[in-house]
Amino acid sequence: MKRLQKCCCASTRTGTLITAVMGIVLSIATIITVWVVERHTVAFKTYIFGEDFDKKLLAHDIPRIIITINLCFTILICSLLIIAVKKRRSWLMLPWVVLGIVLAIGLLISVLHTSISFYLFDAKDEEEKYNYNILATIILIGGIIYLCIYLYLWVVVFSHYLDVRDEEERGRYRKAPYKR
Template identity: 45%
Template sequence: MVMVLLTEVKMQTIIIDTLSPEIVRIILAINLAMTILISLVLILGAIWQNKYLLLPWVVLGLMLVIGLVISIIYTAIRFYIWGDAITGTIYLVAGLIGNGIFFYLWLVVFSYYQLLKEEGGHGFYAKTRY
């Protein structure tokens, strides 16, 4: 987050190109802070075996997977338009592999959420065992 706020790297959004770089940095910093908060809630939900604490990360993760696919394809197409096919191909392949790994990790958390949901929502000790 410090790098986002202090470096002079040109950042832009896909949809709205008219935003100033400072506004884009603020949006990105808020996004990173919320991601850190939701990830901490995920960790607490896994420790306490509470499905309700896992749910925000499950929703965020699915939105990130969809957003990353759109961003990867958009950026690769821009490289192809600029005539840099090698960089576009590398970005496309590496981005889709990374996104595939992230989707797998999302599936792991989602399957744990489903398991907690089947067990009553508050961990394995919520039901009486016979």
């Protein structure tokens, strides 16, 4: 894979720091949103258990707790990424790199599943069907755009990870004198 040398108009180091800070800010904003928004505005289905079990889980705030725990781990991993960039340690970047590609795959599956579910929704009349088709199209296009941006930022972080790893492998005394 060809490495990126720059992120937009900055170095991959700066792009990695911006990505980590954005991850922390978006995670905090999502945690706040999850706990502030009314419970009934978000549908929750497990697709494994019955509808009554889903309602019990929702009544005990289990989905909100799970999302909050996941976002707290995202904050932790983004914090590790910031420390890794500052200390130039590739092994501290590795959790973010691995989690990032897993999340990209999950995002793709989620966008496709949600948009297909809306396209296949059994509407009562033509206007409702039209509205669901519009919503499905917006979710599909917006999700793919978001996925492309996310993958670009992942490639920026991965490029910086490879640069730092190569620098660590060269060793302290094999580096150019101006990089010590």
